[in-house]
Amino acid sequence: MSETASTAKQPVEAWITGIGLASSLAEGLDAHWQALAERRINVDDKNFAPCVVHPLAPISFDQQIPKKGDQRQMEAWQRIGTYAAGLALESAGLKGNKDVLSRMDMIVAAGGGERDLAVDAAVLNDQAKGNAGPAAINERLMNDLRPTLFLAQLSNLLAGNIAIVHGVTGSSRTFMGEEAAGVDAVRIALARIAAGQSDVALVGAAQNGERKDQLLLYEFGDYNLKDGYAPVWQRAPKGGFALGSGGAFLVIESRAHAEARGAKPFARLSKVVADLSHRKAPGDVTATLDKLWTSLGAPSGNTAIITGATGAEPVTAEERAFLQNHPGMPVRATGTMFGHIMESQFPLGIALAALSLSRGALFPANDPTGLETETTEQPNQIVVIGAGHWRGEGMALVEAIN
Known part of the structure; x- marks a missing residue:
């Protein structure tokens, strides 16, 4: 095999060159860090x-x-996402750069859109009175719902709005599937860049957690945190997540593309892996996370962990068991500060990992249980963990660039 052919098969190095954050805490990187x-x-x-x-x-x-x-x-979630996407492009120095934006890949993780609360309430009231047969529900769907509501529920509208407002007009993909969609959005972006199929990508998600219809949806599964706030690791045994509003977007590009335009990277996105635990027996999630950890190359050294742990049970307890099997690495749970922003939680973790590495420090612990410990060590790599409240697990390895 020739040297040229061998070199061509090496994965392309991917850099994170832009970060856009808008959340319950702040907007922008300096404000978030503070x-x-x-x-x-x-x-x-x-x-x-x-x-x-x-x-x-x-x-x-x-x-x-x-x-x-x-x-x-x-809708609110689209405004949040479009805003965060603009911040990411600005951070990368690509705002208004038509040449790059015209060929930039866009990969968005998204949920469904708004619901008609009045119609939902009427259906639930009918059900409580025993009047919610198939014919009655069909009649309400035909007569009560606004035709525009169906357009508002299109998950790919966020990508469409980003294209309209910011001029990102390369290929576009939208993934659905709650937390796992956020993992796959980043995983596919990295895979395309590593394979040489893409030079630059805008990746991320957004959520409006201040929606009664969404709270109702998750209440059916008994997932909501109720009757007072508590940090993620303090919510057992019943658990629950506190939905958050926010958007997290990343600009990821090949090293060669970034260097050619003189872009300064925040960090290197080295690997993203995903899995789907059966979650049928106790310990299934712990075992899956152990497998993903090995797939990353079993990170060691000055490694920190940023997790999107939801607070919902039993998955959070199983993730905690995994973390306790890897002592000595400082842990930070984003759900404590940001709430659970569903599809955005994994991109948020990667954004905070890249920001921490670029600033040479891990942000302080915010956990009264003692699972999260303070550190003065400067991390050179951060593992981002995402374990969905119901399905889907993922990990990313983000590394400092010296």
Whole structure:
């Protein structure tokens, strides 16, 4: 085999060159870093009582979505995502760069859109009265729902709005599937760049957690954190997640592409792996996380862990068991500070990992149970963990660039 052929088969190095964050804590990187340093937490336990949510921090959407008409035709989660995507492009120095934006891949993880609360409430009331047969439900669907509601529920509208507002017009993919969709969005972006199929990609997700219909949906599974806030590791034995509002987007590009335009990287995205535990027997999730850890190359040294642990049980207890099998590595759970932002939780973890590595420090622990410990060590790699509240597990290895 020739040297050229051998070299061609080596994976392309992928750099994270842009980060866009908008959450319950703040918007922008400096403001987030300060909020994390101050161990700030923004929760609302009154407006959606008994459920707890992390509401979006005050944001002027005009800064990234200048046209009021564009803002009006978006739902809240689309505005949040479009705003965070603009921040990521700005962070990467690509805002308005038509040449790059015209060929930039876009990979979005998204949930469904709004629901009609009045119709939902009527259906539930009919069911309580025993009047919710198939014919009655079909009649409500035909007569009560607005035709525009179905358009509002298209999951790929976030990608469409980003294309319209920011001019990202390369290939576009939208994944659905809650937390696992966020893992796969980043995994596919990295795979395309590593294989030489893409030079630059915009990847991320957004969620509006301040939605009664969404809280109702998760209440059917008894997933919501209720009757008062508690940090993620303190919620057992019953557990539960506090939905959060926020968006996290990343610009990921090949090293050669970044160097050619003089971009400064935050960190290297080295590997992303995913799996789907059967979750039929106790310990299944722990075993799956152990397998993913090995797939990453069993990281060691100055390694930290950032996890999107939901707080829901039994998955959080099984993830905790995995973490306790790897002592000596400082852990940070994003759900404590940001709430659970579902599809965005994994991109958020990667964003915080890249930010931490670029600043040469891990943000402080925010956990009264003692699982998270303080450290003065400068991490050179951070493992990001995502274990869905119901399905799906993933890990990413993010490394410092010297």
